[in-house]
Amino acid sequence: MTIVQVDGWLRLAALAPSPLNTQPWRFRVTPAAIELFDEPARALPIADPDGRERTIACGCALLNLRAAGAAAGCDERVTLCPEPADPGLLARVTLTEGMPDTALAALAPAIERRWTTRHALRAHPLPPGLLSALAAQAAAEGAELLPLDDRAARQSFADLCAEADRRQHHDAAWRHEVARWIRPGRSNDGLPASRLGGRALRFLVDHFDFGATSASRDEVYILHAPALLLLATPGDEPHDWLRAGQALQRVLLRAALEGLQAGYLQQPLQLPDLRERVADAFSPGRRPQVCIRLGRPVEDPPPRRRRPVAEFAEFLPA
Numbered sequence: 001m002t003i004v005q006v007d008g009w010l011r012l013a014a015l016a017p018s019p020l021n022t023q024p025w026r027f028r029v030t031p032a033a034i035e036l037f038d039e040p041a042r043a044l045p046i047a048d049p050d051g052r053e054r055t056i057a058c059g060c061a062l063l064n065l066r067a068a069g070a071a072a073g074c075d076e077r078v079t080l081c082p083e084p085a086d087p088g089l090l091a092r093v094t095l096t097e098g099m100p101d102t103a104l105a106a107l108a109p110a111i112e113r114r115w116t117t118r119h120a121l122r123a124h125p126l127p128p129g130l131l132s133a134l135a136a137q138a139a140a141e142g143a144e145l146l147p148l149d150d151r152a153a154r155q156s157f158a159d160l161c162a163e164a165d166r167r168q169h170h171d172a173a174w175r176h177e178v179a180r181w182i183r184p185g186r187s188n189d190g191l192p193a194s195r196l197g198g199r200a201l202r203f204l205v206d207h208f209d210f211g212a213t214s215a216s217r218d219e220v221y222i223l224h225a226p227a228l229l230l231l232a233t234p235g236d237e238p239h240d241w242l243r244a245g246q247a248l249q250r251v252l253l254r255a256a257l258e259g260l261q262a263g264y265l266q267q268p269l270q271l272p273d274l275r276e277r278v279a280d281a282f283s284p285g286r287r288p289q290v291c292i293r294l295g296r297p298v299e300d301p302p303p304r305r306r307r308p309v310a311e312f313a314e315f316l317p318a
């Protein structure tokens with residue numbers, strides 16, 4: 001591995017999705033391996049008090065790193081949660097010249113094509129056989145992808161999402177946390193806002209309850225999305241969350257190869273009692289981790305906001 005190679009891989013790793021675009025990962029590059037850490041300073045203590053979604057986001061970045069290395073012809077060795085005494089160290093990756101994972105390498109071109117939509121999706125159906133292909137991608141990382149494809153299931157999930165929207169927006173601490181991550185102008189993280197409108201938008205989000213409006217919008221999104229997919233894992237520990245993140249990213253990259261993008265519906269999974277109801281209704285015996293709607297966006301991709309590698313990576317000398 002050369003520094004130039006690793007720098008390029010880390011730039012691609014950082015194109016992973018994260019809650020509110022917090023980008024909560026940190027990498028340490030040693031002569032022997034690349035180590036992935038979470039970044040507690042970028043936590044969302046109200047929406048994500050146990051760091052589950054933060055760890056899932058780090059898992060997404062880990063999958064991007066693995067795919068970039070595979071595309072460069074590298075074999076990989078990945079150890080999740082390698083040091084029990086250091087829970088912040090999420091993974092250790094060794095990439096060496098050898099026999100690359102061709103399935104991962106095939107996903108690498110989609111890393112720069114994937115983006116998150118926060119708007120409506122076109123009503124176009126998904127390509128035939130794609131849902132099975134996406135389920136296989138999730139299974140490759142030890143997760144299960146469950147389509148919510150009948151009207152009753154979607155309405156049930158929409159009702160849970162509406163309850164979550166109302167409860168979260170009614171919570172002043174939650175609103176303040178979201179408002180803090182609305183970033184104007186050319187910021188390299190957070191949610192986008194114009195330079196002139198950023199302060200006003202932060203004020204509105206911080207001080208007004210838009211729960212009913214969000215609930216109505218999300219119900220439309222849920223009922224009319226070409227696909228509504230729930231990602232679940234057998235367990236609910238940090239290594240399961242890392243696997244969920246890697247599975248999610250494989251699904252997103254495979255979808256992006258077809259020109260499809262995802263929007264997230266995490267609200268009912270961020271409230272413990274509603275998450276239990278999601279599990280009981282849609283993934284009994286498994287833990288729901290992520291819900292996405294998938295299709296072709298109506299809008300063009302927004303400008304990409306990402307921190308430079310120097311902000312989240314440390315290169316240790318040999």
